[in-house]
Amino acid sequence: MNLNIEAEAQNTYDAIVVGTGISGGWAAKELTEKGLKTLVLERGRDVRHVVDYPTMTKDPWQLPHADKLSAEELKFYPVQSRTNWVTQANKHWYVKDTENPYTEVKPFDWIRGYHAGGRSLMWGRQTYRFSEMDFEANLKDGVGVDWPIRYNDLSPWYDYVESYIGVSGRAEGLPQLPDGKFLPPMELNCVEEVFRDKIAEKFNRKITIGRVAHLTAALPHDPSRGICQSRNLCVRGCPYGAYFSSNASTLPAAAKTGNMTLRPYSIVHSIIYDEKKGKAIGVKVLDAETKEEIDFFAKVIFLNASTLGSTFILLNSISGRFPNGLGNGSDQLGRNLMDHQYRAGADAKVDGFEDKYYIGRRPNGIYIPRFRNIGKDKRTDFIRGFGYQGSASRSEWSRGVSEMAFGEELKDSLTSPGAWNIGITGFGECLPNPENRVSINKEKKDVYGLPTLNIDATWGENERAMRTDMKESAAEMLEAAGFKNVTMFDNPDNMGLGIHEMGTARMGRDARTSVLNKWNQVHEAPNVFVTDGAAMTSSGCQNPSLTYMALTARAADRAASELKKGNL
Amino acid sequence: MNRREAIQRTVLALGYAISAPALAGVLKGCKAAPELSYKPVFFTEDQARTIAELAEIIIPKTSTPGAKDAGVPGFIDSMLNEVYEKEDQDSFLKGLAAFEEDAKNTYAEFFTDCKPEDQVALFKKHHDEALAAAGSGGPTGWWNTEAGADKPFILKVKELTLLGFFTSEPGATQVLQYNQVPGPYQGCVPLAEVGKAWAT
Numbered sequence: 001m002n003l004n005i006e007a008e009a010q011n012t013y014d015a016i017v018v019g020t021g022i023s024g025g026w027a028a029k030e031l032t033e034k035g036l037k038t039l040v041l042e043r044g045r046d047v048r049h050v051v052d053y054p055t056m057t058k059d060p061w062q063l064p065h066a067d068k069l070s071a072e073e074l075k076f077y078p079v080q081s082r083t084n085w086v087t088q089a090n091k092h093w094y095v096k097d098t099e100n101p102y103t104e105v106k107p108f109d110w111i112r113g114y115h116a117g118g119r120s121l122m123w124g125r126q127t128y129r130f131s132e133m134d135f136e137a138n139l140k141d142g143v144g145v146d147w148p149i150r151y152n153d154l155s156p157w158y159d160y161v162e163s164y165i166g167v168s169g170r171a172e173g174l175p176q177l178p179d180g181k182f183l184p185p186m187e188l189n190c191v192e193e194v195f196r197d198k199i200a201e202k203f204n205r206k207i208t209i210g211r212v213a214h215l216t217a218a219l220p221h222d223p224s225r226g227i228c229q230s231r232n233l234c235v236r237g238c239p240y241g242a243y244f245s246s247n248a249s250t251l252p253a254a255a256k257t258g259n260m261t262l263r264p265y266s267i268v269h270s271i272i273y274d275e276k277k278g279k280a281i282g283v284k285v286l287d288a289e290t291k292e293e294i295d296f297f298a299k300v301i302f303l304n305a306s307t308l309g310s311t312f313i314l315l316n317s318i319s320g321r322f323p324n325g326l327g328n329g330s331d332q333l334g335r336n337l338m339d340h341q342y343r344a345g346a347d348a349k350v351d352g353f354e355d356k357y358y359i360g361r362r363p364n365g366i367y368i369p370r371f372r373n374i375g376k377d378k379r380t381d382f383i384r385g386f387g388y389q390g391s392a393s394r395s396e397w398s399r400g401v402s403e404m405a406f407g408e409e410l411k412d413s414l415t416s417p418g419a420w421n422i423g424i425t426g427f428g429e430c431l432p433n434p435e436n437r438v439s440i441n442k443e444k445k446d447v448y449g450l451p452t453l454n455i456d457a458t459w460g461e462n463e464r465a466m467r468t469d470m471k472e473s474a475a476e477m478l479e480a481a482g483f484k485n486v487t488m489f490d491n492p493d494n495m496g497l498g499i500h501e502m503g504t505a506r507m508g509r510d511a512r513t514s515v516l517n518k519w520n521q522v523h524e525a526p527n528v529f530v531t532d533g534a535a536m537t538s539s540g541c542q543n544p545s546l547t548y549m550a551l552t553a554r555a556a557d558r559a560a561s562e563l564k565k566g567n568l
Numbered sequence: 569m570n571r572r573e574a575i576q577r578t579v580l581a582l583g584y585a586i587s588a589p590a591l592a593g594v595l596k597g598c599k600a601a602p603e604l605s606y607k608p609v610f611f612t613e614d615q616a617r618t619i620a621e622l623a624e625i626i627i628p629k630t631s632t633p634g635a636k637d638a639g640v641p642g643f644i645d646s647m648l649n650e651v652y653e654k655e656d657q658d659s660f661l662k663g664l665a666a667f668e669e670d671a672k673n674t675y676a677e678f679f680t681d682c683k684p685e686d687q688v689a690l691f692k693k694h695h696d697e698a699l700a701a702a703g704s705g706g707p708t709g710w711w712n713t714e715a716g717a718d719k720p721f722i723l724k725v726k727e728l729t730l731l732g733f734f735t736s737e738p739g740a741t742q743v744l745q746y747n748q749v750p751g752p753y754q755g756c757v758p759l760a761e762v763g764k765a766w767a768t
Contacts, residue, residue, distance in 0.1 A: 059748060060735040060768060066643075067735075070650040187755035216752065230753040357762040360753035396765060397734045397744065401727045404699060406626050406691070414734075415743060417765040 008297060013039040013261070015559070016283055016298040018268045018313065021118025023532040023548040024304030025246025025254070026161070030556035031302070032259035036563070039296055040254070041266040041285060043305075044114035047121070049247040053237025055089040063088045082109045082497065090235045093122050099447050105456035109496035110308065116264060117247040118306065119499070120545075122235050125213045125243050125363070126389065127167045128542035129158050129178045133374070138538050141383050144336060144432035145508040147537045148518035151178070157550035165244040165549070166219050168228075168364075169211030177369040177387075177542070184216045185209045186228075186364050190356040191392035191420050195366070198481040205371050205477075210364040210389065213244035213546075222249065230360030243363070265289045269450050271301060271317040271326050271528060280326065280525045283313075286448055300527045300559050300568055304552070307337075307533035308438060311504040312453055314515075314522075314530075315440050325440075327505070327522035333515050334439055336432035336506055337457045338539040340498035343491040344467045345388065346474035347423030348483035357394065357417055365391035368424065368477075370541055372469065382465040384431070386541045388474065390424030422483060426470030429541040431462050432503055436495075457495050500544055502533035520555040527568040531555045602680060606642035610649035610657070615664060617680045619644055622722075623729040625691050633738040635729055643732035644725070663721025667694060694722040740767035 014036035017027045024040070031038045050056070060067070067087045069077070076096040080086050086094050095112040102110055113119045132151040139146040155178070162181040171179035186209050188196060196207035214228040225248060226240035234243050241248035254260040265288040272282045272295060282297035303310040311334055317326035325333050371377060372385035395418035400410055436457035444452045459467075471488040478486045495501075508514020511523035520535050522528040531552035533544060540547075562568045608616035620641035627635040635641070648657055667690075671679040675686050682690065698720035719727065733739040740746040744767040 057748070059737070059746070060740060061737045065647055065651050066731050068647075068651050071653050072650070186753055189755035193756070228752065230750045231748065355759050357757055357759040358753065358755050359757055359762060360750035361766075361768065362753040362755070364753075394765075397730055397767070398727075400730050401723060402699065404696070406695060406726070407628055407688070408630055411627055411630060411632075411743065414730075415764045417759070 008295075011282075011295060012297040013037045014298060014563070015039070015300045015302065016041065016296055017302045017304060018283065019043075019118065019304035019306060019309065019532070020116045020246050020251060020262070021113075021304065021306060021532070022120040022123065022246060022545050023552045024118070024302070025120060025250030026549050026552040027302040027304050027529075027531060027556055028246075028254040028260055028262075029250040030553050031300075031560065032254040032257040034556070034560040035257075035259065036300075036560060037259050038254070038261070039298065040251075040260055040262045041268050041283070041296070042116045042262065042264045043267045043288065043309075044116065044264065046262065046264040047116045047237075047247055049241065049245075049252065050237070050239055053239065054092070055236045056233065056239050058089060058236075079109055080111055082494070083111060083499075085235070089233070090122065093235070101444060101446060102452050103441050103444060103454045105454050106458045107494040108455040108457055109494045109499075110455065110501070111496065111499045112306070116251065116262070117245050120245040121237055121247060123245075123545060124499075124543065125234065126367075126543040127162070127165075127169070127180075127211050127213045127546045128367075128387075129180055130154070130540050130542060130544075130547050131176050131178050133176050134538065134540040134542075137384065137540075138432075143383075143538070145506065145510070145513050145537060148507050148509045148514075153518070154547070154550050154554065157554040158546065161546065161549045161553055164221070165213050165249060166215045166222075166225070167211055167546075168209075168214050168216040170208050172206050172208050172369070174206060174369055176374055180211070182211070186212070186214075186216060186362055188366065189358050189392055190353050191350050191422055192366050195392065195422060195477075195481050195483075199368075199477055202480045203371075203477065205368065207366050207368050210367045212364045214363065215242050224252070225249065228363065230362055232361035232363040234363050266294075267448060267450070268305065268313055269316055270313060271525075272297075273317065273319040273321060273326060273525070275320055278321075280522075280528045286450065288448065291448070299563060300529065302552075302556070302559070303528065303530045303534075304532045307501045307504055308453060308455075310530050310532055310534045311438060312440070314505060315438075316451065322524070327515050327524045327528065329524050330511060330513055330515060332434070332506060332508075332513060334504050335434040335437040336503040337436040337438060337455070337495075337501060338430040338432055338503040338536065339495050340430060340500045340539065340541065340543075341428045341459060341463050341467060341470075341493055341495075342389075342425050342498055343493045344428075344470040344474075344489065345390065345423065345425035346471060346478050346486055346488045347390075347421060348478040348486040350392065350420035350422055350483050353420050362391075365389050366424070372466075372473075379469070382462045382469070384429040384462070384466070384541065386426040386428035386466060386470050388424040388426055388470075390422065392420055392422040394418055394420050422478065424474050424478075425489075426467070426474065427498070427541055427543070428463060428466045428470055430539045431460060432506065432538060433457075433460055436460075438504060455496075459495060500533070500539070502536040502539060502544060505530050505534035506537045507535050508537060519558045520551055521558075529555045529559055604641070605636060606639070606645070608642075608645045610645050614678065614680075615661075616641060616645060618664065618668065618678075619725065621680055621687060622691060622725050623732075625688055626726050626729045627733050627739075632743050635733055638733050638736035638738045640729055640732040640736070643736070644728045647728055647732070659718060660721065660724060663724065667721055670694070691722070694720070695726070698723050734767055 080094040169182040170185040228242040315325040368388035370385040505515040507516040623635035746767040
């Protein structure tokens, strides 16, 4: 008995953070900086900034098979490779699907990275605020439930996060896409400038440079991070720390406090609920290396295991009080799974500008903020809207495959850049639908003997109608700009491929219809906070990571002050 | 003087003691030059020689390195061996066999036995036909996945050659230009200031 008490004391912290990705890193930083002894649990291996980026400086000829996976390797990644992004240079960041099964009741691409830093290492780095319009949308449209917060609740936290991580962008003064604390914007190229001017003239729409979590100027508070060098090898891990990742930024900050214990290979599979105390008291961990079961305890628990990871943990936390998953009195846990649809848009050839080129591989593109269903623009066939991402560039050597030339003639012609092309794809909002859901599958076990997830979700009518407009409006703008051979595209796009899965433990005002309150606390277990994508009440059409970070910083502040007051 | 004549003259001039069947083999060309600069794993040596010659026809050595200098033949062998799925391997070999068959029907020899100008003519015939049949593809980008259609054999070879060549150090740095650390992006620069196309 004494031994147990001793073990329990040893395994007790002020706070536990589950996950080290984009939101977990923020929870770790904020809680430790507020003086809380914090255990940070990561299910995969540790990845130290720079030291553990094995391919970060490899030249093209130093990677086997021109960076392509071998057929043998591809067998491990049947789902991850649906992105077409898994390569020799980054394969170590993607989970092996063979070891991490789930069930696609309907096709769903679940793209994951199980290691310290999670997908903050591989993310697209596009960084946008949600607007007042987004927080009001559900209430106005009568869709899902109302967000329990408004833009003003989150705005100071957007400021705080942007200032810390460094976001490059241009202020445009648009209500639907609020400006932030920006470092200098990256440049548009010549053709993108023309496109911007034509679209402003003919449609009164904005085209802006993408807002990205890249340093275009030094960060005085973090001299360890350097300025972006336009290598566009971000996904391998950046030797300059020029883009934001947990590994480059928040985890080192948390470590610096001396209050963080980072424990890799720690698979949290459930939360321990004490029926007598009527509260969550800790988490159950399966050590991925030793297969040992270990309990850890804390006054406050932050779930940042990614949308579906956190949802799995809650669903798998069964007790007398919570027979259907911790905090699931509303039966909304696992429901309302959303993502962003994309890969529908248009591209075109651009005549002229043959005497213009660019220097650098800009890890960014153009952004066309949402214009649909705003102000006087009203569609009758769908609600909400979409933004566009894309770029213009000159075609490079691969164009030679389809050229008639070969031999010396081909070799000569490819030494000059080819014609300019331009393309844009929509990123469209997805409505919350309770039928789009995940649930626990006890029959199918993973390699650790843990149950797995069933994912049963698909796009709805609103998304399909929007998708048609995503293509047509793209073509309309490219035509109006005077570009040639405008071609619409609509490529296969399973749910999940946007890698913006979110919404399965939504925030709301009412414990009967939502899982989390306005501070990201589980309504029915207030010392459990969920601040990753699971918390999202609606999806907007903006890339969501910045919102997860802002929600996390805000919730950590709340957790620390409530702890101090003895309320948790 | 073609290669066949050259071999014949060399043999006669040096007075090599060479058996009739072996001489026939040399003259037929199937076991002799062109030399392979690597040991094929996937291809037979005959197949490897044909692929190497095709790659060099597509990207020849000029004042700058060509496909063979850049190790493209070995690259193609390893791509076929390790990256191609079984059905794609089979389809490639079928295409290669049909190409060899056409060489035989047109010139009555192995492709590598043909005169250089005949090799080029045969490549051009297949290449022109394949491109005519393919139609024109639209511009593509990261948002647009590759079309899944099975390319004609000759375009697969061309694609592999360009891929192997321009991701090689000679192709990227001597034929095109490459900068691992470009520095802050400059979006609108006179081409004359930049010079050649970027390798990546």
